[in-house]
Amino acid sequence: MGSVATHPLIASRYRLDDEALIAWARNQMHTEGVCVLADFVTPAGVRQMVEECAHLAPLAHRSAPHRNPYLTVSSNVSSNVSANVSSTSAAVLYDSLEVLAYDQLPTSGSLRTLYESNEMLHFIRRCLGLAELFHYGDPLGALNVSIMRDGDMLDWHFDMTDFVVSIALQSAEHGGDFENAPMVRVAGEQVISALLAGDHTRVRVEPMKAGTLMLFNGRQSMHRVSPIVGATPRYMALLAYDTKAGTNSTDELKLSRYGRLPERREV
Numbered sequence: 001m002g003s004v005a006t007h008p009l010i011a012s013r014y015r016l017d018d019e020a021l022i023a024w025a026r027n028q029m030h031t032e033g034v035c036v037l038a039d040f041v042t043p044a045g046v047r048q049m050v051e052e053c054a055h056l057a058p059l060a061h062r063s064a065p066h067r068n069p070y071l072t073v074s075s076n077v078s079s080n081v082s083a084n085v086s087s088t089s090a091a092v093l094y095d096s097l098e099v100l101a102y103d104q105l106p107t108s109g110s111l112r113t114l115y116e117s118n119e120m121l122h123f124i125r126r127c128l129g130l131a132e133l134f135h136y137g138d139p140l141g142a143l144n145v146s147i148m149r150d151g152d153m154l155d156w157h158f159d160m161t162d163f164v165v166s167i168a169l170q171s172a173e174h175g176g177d178f179e180n181a182p183m184v185r186v187a188g189e190q191v192i193s194a195l196l197a198g199d200h201t202r203v204r205v206e207p208m209k210a211g212t213l214m215l216f217n218g219r220q221s222m223h224r225v226s227p228i229v230g231a232t233p234r235y236m237a238l239l240a241y242d243t244k245a246g247t248n249s250t251d252e253l254k255l256s257r258y259g260r261l262p263e264r265r266e267v
Contacts, residue, residue, distance in 0.1 A: 009045035009114050011211075016123040025127035025215065029163075033183045033217035035127065036206055040213035041114070041167060048110040049169050050210075053100065053145050053235045060098035060147050061259035067093060069157050069196065069222065088192045093155035098147040101140040101258045114167075115143045115239050124165055124241060127215055136240035137248045139262040145169075148176060148234040154225040156196060158185060159218030165239040166216070168208040173230025178206045178214075180223045195222060208236075 006012055014021065014037065028035035041049070068089050105112050114120055116135070125133035136142040148154075153175075181195055181202045195202065208214065216223075228234055254261055 007114065007117055007119055009041055009048075009110055010120075011039050011042050014040055016119050022123070022126045026129045029128060029215060029217065033221045034180060034206060035215040036208070037213040038207065038209065039211045041211040043211065045110055045114075046169060046211045049167075049237065050235060052105065052109050052111055053147065053169060056100050056104055056145075057098070057147055057233070059104050060100045060145075061257070062096075062098045063256060063259070064094065064096040065256060067095070067157070069093060069192070071157055071160055088189060088196060091196055093157065095154050096148075096152040097154065098149070098152075099257055100145040100147065102142045102144060103139055103262065105143060105145070111143060111145070111237055115237075121241070124215070124239075128163060130243060132243060133241050134243070134245040134247070136242050137246040138240065138254070140254055140258045140260075141249050142240050144238050144240075144257075146234075146236040146238060148172070148225065148228045148236075150228055150230060152234075153227040156222050156224045157218075158220070158222055161242075162217060162219050163241075164214075164216045164218050165241065166214050167237040167239065168210055168212040168214070169235035169237055170210055170233065171208070172228045172234040173232045175226045175229040176234040177226045178208045178223065179203050179226060180206050180216075180221055183217070183220045184222050185220045192222065 006015060010016070025035045025037070068091050070089060072089065102112075121133060121135065150172075179200075181200075182204070184191060184195065184202055187202075191202070206214065225234075251261055
């Protein structure tokens with residue numbers, strides 16, 4: 001079989017059939033729960049993606065949910081928590097951001113072109129060490145863009161999925177750091193509680209300059225995005241995949257994240 005050609009939006013230093021790169025990425029995910037590939041998208045590709053985001057930004061849905069670190073909705077978090085409930089699951093934290101949905105991104109645009117590429121899909125699958133991987137079945141959330149402006153933030157949390165694939169497109173003037181406590185969930189309640197209280201001895205900042213591809217095990221690693229400062233918005237593309245074909249999110253999640261449900265098509 002011949003070599004897989006590098007996608008035109010991907011820097012030539014990254015060969016999607018590079019066995020050494022794939023083995024390194026798989027080891028990083030296994031040992032660290034995170035793999036960071038700097039300058040993965042070409043500068044020209046980043047510019048195209050940022051232009052798409054800036055043009056579509058007025059369409060983004062703004063949300064500011066309150067929840068706990070495990071992404072439980074605030075209605076499940078009582079101010080009169082019994083002594084039997086852990087301090088971490090009782091903690092009420094705050095997010096603030098805007099999101100562009102998959103169906104708002106142009107079908108011929110650079111973001112969708114890269115996400116929908118089978119070469120990219122198989123590269124991610126092999127880096128994760130999976131036998132099968134599929135594009136996410138959510139018509140709104142398969143690919144989305146997080147937009148964070150002055151004062152926005154994502155507080156400490158664990159994800160509900162085993163892995164997240166993201167591409168950094170534009171950094172804020174200040175703040176907007178991706179802070180990560182790798183694989184801290186197995187450390188237990190006391191360590192997680194201490195982190196929430198301000199003990200950041202396990203925290204590191206992942207380098208996420210524009211063009212960086214990151215694979216991340218957010219279910220096991222507590223993480224946050226520090227508050228944004230300045231007029232330049234932070235753009236982050238989130239590429240969603242799943243080990244099962246056709247996996248979709250709930251209507252509740254769609255309404256919270258995108259402010260709407262997809263249009264129902266007549267059969």
